[in-house]
Amino acid sequence: MPRVSYTAPATVDEAVKALAGAAGLAKVLSGGTDLLVQLKSGRLAPELIVDMKRIPEMIGIREEGEFFVIGAATPGVMLSAHERLEHAFPGIVEGVDLIGSTQIQGRASIAGNLCNASPAADSVPPVIAARATAVIAGPNGRREVAVEAIVIGPGRTSLAKGEFVVEFKVPKPKPRQCDAYLRFIPRTEMDIAVVGCAVNVTLDAGGTCIDARVVLGAVAPTQLIVDEAAQALIGHKLDADTLAKLDLAAQRACKPITDKRGTIEYRIKIAGVLARRAAAIAFERAAARA
């Protein structure tokens, strides 16, 4: 009979040891809302499951100087309920709030959403757009990388054996900086993004964009940071010409596939639409902070 071991360490070090010591496949559980489905369907047959929910350091949100620090296994509902985070990064909270259902968000975490390495993960584009970093623990100690460096393809991450994300560091927004995340699904909830788009912009006092990041989801093997789309915004107000350039830049960046959730042609068109709409929301929010 196939057997799986389960451990719930109390510290990061114990978790590192457990993961590094596993002979076969070891999986991190930081919510389990993807992992359990994969186990049940037979897609994954790990030898060991390491539950991160019992490690105090990995749950919760704190402010350290110029950063929000988010424990990797913090359930989505805690992010949504955090007023200061929600005020600073409404786009991140929008992404988290779209994962599954309320019940799912009681378990699901950003780290789980990220390390499941689905191109369609809803919380990932706004976290990347915020230029967040991830602190990774492993047998060789800790390291810190940009969040976009972690996913390298569908179901694949750059994490080495025994490594896992401990926390995310999100730089607090500058004045007149704000974000927005939109995804498209054929229903109104309980679905997987056909396309997702996060836009994070900083405006000057006159409403001109001075910094921007545009991140697309579900249109390539990984989340895409679309520099050309950001350049279309920087130095401009959100007029029709800027929106049209943003739309085209977003479309050009797409490298989607056709699958049961959408066609190449449709995904490309929708990426442009969502980029425009998310930018409009982000600009409005940023301007309101003036």
Place this chain on the structure above:
Amino acid sequence: MSFLDKAALKIVGTRPIRPDGVDKVTGRANFGADMVMPGMLWGRIKRSPHAHARILGIKFEKALALPGVKAVTCGADFPEVTPERAHVGAAPANLRDLSRNVIARGKVLYEGHAVAAVAATSQAIAEQALDLIEVEYEVLPHVMDIEAAMADGAPLLHDDIFTAGVEPKPTKPSNVSKVVRFAIGDVEAGFREADIVIERRYTTKPVHQGYIEPHACLVSVAADGQCTIFSSSQGQFMVRAYTSRIVGADIADIRAIPAEIGGGFGGKTIVYLEPLAYMLSKKSGRPVKMVMSREEVFRATGPAPGAIVEVKLGAKKDGHITAAQSILKYQAGAFQGSPVQQGCICGLAVYDFPNALTIGYDVLCNRPKVAAYRAPGAPIGSFGVESCMDELADALNIEPLKLREINGAKDGTKATHGVTWVNIGYQKTLEAARASEHLKAPLGPNQGRGIASGYWHNAGGESSAACHVNEDGTITVTEGHPDIGGSRASMAMMVAEVLGVPFENVRPVVGDTTSIGFSASTGGSRVTFAGGMAVTQAAQKVVEVLKQRAAVIWDISPDAVEWKDGKAYPAGPNAGAFEPLDLATIGNRAARTGGPISAEVQINAQGQGPGFATHICDVEVDRETGFVKILRYTAIQDVGRAIHPSYVEGQMQGGVTQGIGWALNEEYIYDKDGCLENPGFLDYRIPVASDMPMIDTIMVEVPNPRHPFGARGVGEVPLVPPMAAVANAIFAATGLRLRDLPMSPPKIRAAVDAEEPPRLAAE
């Protein structure tokens, strides 16, 4: 005795809490998967990975060697169902085909077709054993779609199917199992008379019934062949008969106990698991439980067919339609018998067409055999006809509702299938639509309003009911129909009304096959009609007995006793001066007045009233994403008499919800090998709660005089109009005509782009 006078009713028409409600909301109700027995094994099914293949061999040695495996079975264990034994009673299923659907013989005909089954001491062992069953296949070319299956040289599913209904009788086998045809008047002459003729082609995709409860059963076969089946179905008598014929047992040796049913919508009017569990139990000597996964439900059960519907309408400038023609081609799946005939009939039945012709083709393909789904066949034909009516209205520049008012069927209209309507309420649904507040409500930008109508026959047929007066005067009513839509409540209400007792005093029970007489399945919107007629007659018989018992107590003639408000009264001053006797008193004295007080009736109910509906739908279309939001929806229906109005409204709302899913997003996605890519509710997109507005209902009551309370079936016609109502609303909102279901966001966006090409990155 008639109860057609609504003003005189005390209970029928009110909204009491359903008798099965507490069990269901607290989780105590036992559904198909809830039952356990001592020593029970778990059964699992080995299914075909191929859409079409010859089975060259099945080896069980390795599976049987696994500790915990107690029995295996495959097609070779099952008796051949000869054509003479292919039908049982008046049941519609072809059991020869059903047997081969339950377990493949010789060939597998769709991905997911059951090839073998295993029973083991745990679910995990059974699952593991599946991988150890070795099946050798010769993969054959497969065919999934209608036109490909009809083409010359298409891969043939069966070499013994010769198209029925064509002359001369074909000499070559075909994937077209039959052609049906109905006509009235002279359709060619009708088109010549027309000022305008439009001809359009519409397509629909197969859709699953989407019941939340997967198929499940627990079967125990004793050494002497006595068998008990506990399972979730739309008919315990159906389960008994079908299983008996497929496994080769006598009907009397099988007792089928109905579980609570977590949705059926027609998809549980046949068996999938029970014969396999029977054979595994017989071979192992232990009870065997089988529960499908959702994936199995999608791969091997249902669906409703995908179809091509070609409609041609001709009309005078004033809107009078002179001729109508529809050509329907339905996927039957792996075995013959799509509901194409009902699609032909029902699509045209709403209107008074002087000249009409409809032809239907039943087409085999390498998909699961279609199963009944709520008004089987009708929603598909009606999507074509009701969309085309809208296109005709647009071409004539006549309001779509007006076009229906001009051409709608009335009492005395002869339908294309030969029936002359009596006591129908179609025009009343149009009047209610015309008068509705919804029709007058303003619309905003990118919003549009669509209207569509629909018809379903409804059914009568065989039903049994028993009514027992208990010692304390409470009432037990036993019926033979699984309760899928609140029918226990309706049955108890009709009995309470007849007896003149409070609703709470009547306890309705769905009996097993040994505790009540034969009853046909819950389907065809027949239970409140036929079952209701049976319980009413049983209650009326009990009233006669109660009057006799009062007469014995008072020592007067039964004719001198009157039953009123739950009590026996002397019929007049001449009968004598007695205090009235209530049910508790008479029930308590039963032993001294003649023994138990009960009545059982068996009927073959005739005279079901046809069901007509008209729906109004408002949508808002996001032209950039193609997303369609349902803003407002009103379902108007002639319900005869609403016995329990809440459950009638629930039927209407449920049908609309399923129709909106069918219209917007539901579809099976197959890969090039004919394997299903979306066997789950994540990617097979039925609507979620937040997709739906509150669905308003308007119940029009044109009582059916053939039913004691005037009831007509209400459960199926609500699924007939929605797809066209949504399509017509999208047209009104955008000017875009969507003729292919589902009208999913990519299709809408493509239609927008076809009209006004966008700037694309590729440029």
